[in-house]
Amino acid sequence: MKQKKFESKHQFKTIMLVLLLGIFLGCAGYLGYYFGVIFKDKQEMEHLLDSIEINEVVVEEANKEDDVQTKKPKVTERMLKVRELKKEYPEVVGWLEIEDTNINYPVMQASEEKDQFYLNHNYRGEENKQGSIYLEEKYNWDITPNNFLIFGHNNTLDGSMFADLLKYEDEEFYQMHPTIRFTTVDEDAEYEVISAFRSRLYYKDETDVFRYYFFVNPENQDEYDRFVNNAKENALYNTDKTAKYGDQLMTLSTCAYHTENGRFAVVARKSN
Numbered sequence: 001m002k003q004k005k006f007e008s009k010h011q012f013k014t015i016m017l018v019l020l021l022g023i024f025l026g027c028a029g030y031l032g033y034y035f036g037v038i039f040k041d042k043q044e045m046e047h048l049l050d051s052i053e054i055n056e057v058v059v060e061e062a063n064k065e066d067d068v069q070t071k072k073p074k075v076t077e078r079m080l081k082v083r084e085l086k087k088e089y090p091e092v093v094g095w096l097e098i099e100d101t102n103i104n105y106p107v108m109q110a111s112e113e114k115d116q117f118y119l120n121h122n123y124r125g126e127e128n129k130q131g132s133i134y135l136e137e138k139y140n141w142d143i144t145p146n147n148f149l150i151f152g153h154n155n156t157l158d159g160s161m162f163a164d165l166l167k168y169e170d171e172e173f174y175q176m177h178p179t180i181r182f183t184t185v186d187e188d189a190e191y192e193v194i195s196a197f198r199s200r201l202y203y204k205d206e207t208d209v210f211r212y213y214f215f216v217n218p219e220n221q222d223e224y225d226r227f228v229n230n231a232k233e234n235a236l237y238n239t240d241k242t243a244k245y246g247d248q249l250m251t252l253s254t255c256a257y258h259t260e261n262g263r264f265a266v267v268a269r270k271s272n
Contacts, residue, residue, distance in 0.1 A: 048085070048106065048123075049078070049081050049082075049085070049095060049104075049106075052081040052084050052085060054077045054080045054081055054084070059075060059076070059077050059080060063075045073186070073187045073188075076183070076188040078095065078183045078188050079183055079184070079185060079186070079187070079188050081095075082094060082095050082183050082184060082185055083185045085106065086185060089106070089108075089123055089124065089125075091108050091109055091110055091118075091125075092106045092107070092108060092123065093107050093108065093109045093135055093184060094106070094107040094135075094182055094183055094184040094185075095107065095182070095183045096133055096150065096180070096181070096182050096252075097180075097181045097182075097183075098164070098165075098177060098180050098181070099177055100176075100177060101164035101165075101167060101177075102159050102160055102161075102163065102164050103133075103161075103162065103164050103165065105132070105133045105152075105161070106123050106132070106133070107133050107134065107135055107150060107182075108123055108132045108133065108134040108135070109134060109135040109136075109137065109139065110134065110137055111137065112137045112138060114137070115137060116134075116137075117134075117137075118131055118132040118133075118134035119131045119134070119151070119153075130153060130155055130160060130161060131152070131153050131161065132152070132161075133150060133151070133152040133161060133162065134150065134151055134152070135148060135149065135150050136149040136150070136151070136216050138216055138217065139216050139217065140216075140217045143217050143218075144248070145218070145224065145245065145246055145247055145248050145249065146216070146217060146218065146248065146249070147215055147216050147217075147218065147227070147248075147249040147250065147251055148182065148248070148249065148250040148251065149213070149215065149216045149251050149253070150250065150251065150252050150253070151253050151254070152165070152252070152253075152254050153254065153255065154166065154254040154255040154256065154264075161254075162252065162253075162254035163254075165252055165254050165264060165266060166254070166256060166264055168193065168196040168264075168266050169196065169198075169236060169264070171236070171237040174193060174196060174237070174239065177193075178192060178193055178239070178241075179191060179192055179193070179268075179271070180193065180250065180252070180266075180268050182250060189248075189270050189271065190270075190271045191250045191268035191269060191270050191271065192241050192268055192269055192270075192271050193239055193241065193266055193267070193268045194228075194231065194232065194239055194241040194242055194243055194267055194268060194269055195231040195232055195234070195235040195239065195265075195266070195267045196235060196236050196237070196239075196264075196265070196266045196267075197231065197234040197235050197236055197264075197265055198234075198236070198256060198258055198259075198262065198263070198264055199212060199213075199234070199262070199263045199264070199265060200259050200260070200261045200262050200263055201213075201261040201263065210230040210231075210234060212227070212230070212231065212251060212253070212265055212267075213253055213263065213265075215227045215251065221245040224245050225245060227249075228242060228243050228244075228249075228267075231265075231267045241269070242269075243269035247269040247270060248269065248270040249267065249268070249269055249270075250267070250268045250269075250270070251265055251266070251267050251268075252265065252266045252268075253265045
């Protein structure tokens with residue numbers, strides 16, 4: 001009888017060990033695949049813009065054409081690269097870069113029908129939990145001045161997407177990196193940071209709160225000025241910079257963990 005009990009316990013332990021080993025191997029396989037996909041996407045994006053070759057002669061010709069026909073700002077090699085990238089991926093609207101960070105990505109904009117599509121898809125339109133850096137779908141390119149409201153995940157595990165945006169919590173980092181580069185098909189611009197602040201998602205019944213994440217397509221100067229004043233009042237430190245009606249704005253937003261449903265945002269204006 002004792003022998004049978006011993007054998008039953010032994011069999012039970014063996015089964016449990018096999019199950020635990022199977023779970024472990026399954027988890028390890030999934031994590032390996034998951035991080036492999038992340039690493040692959042990250043590597044591809046790091047070299048995406050550099051992989052596009054633009055001849056200097058092409059840049060010169062583009063400038064001659066734009067000077068005569070459109071009188072647009074001087075065409076740069078980077079602008080032409082974004083134009084080429086857009087041919088392959090039509091929902092690319094620009095390229096965002098902040099020096100000394102991992103933020104060096106294409107910016108996507110889906111149609112309003114595909115609300116928050118790039119929250120969980122990469123720039124190729126493939127499903128990916130890391131998502132993409134993306135412009136608010138409702139952003140109207142015909143309104144001037146406007147606010148580029150750009151979102152990205154805070155991927156703390158690998159530091160990708162907008163994880164490094166939180167470096168702007170540190171005033172010293174801001175002082176060393178006061179500008180953000182945003183290149184579209186029409187311009188290669190620098191944006192001066194005017195405010196960095198912590199926030200959160202507010203409940204519908206909360207009043208007199210700063211819902212910065214809704215500010216896009218301002219209808220008038222009062223709405224524009226109210227946003228700028230709130231951004232300055234909520235700032236973690238004084239940048240000695242502000243914006244006036246007529247300046248193009250940019251707001252970069254990501255999740256933060258200082259509070260429940262926390263958010264962190266950086267607001268910048270286009271340099272003159």
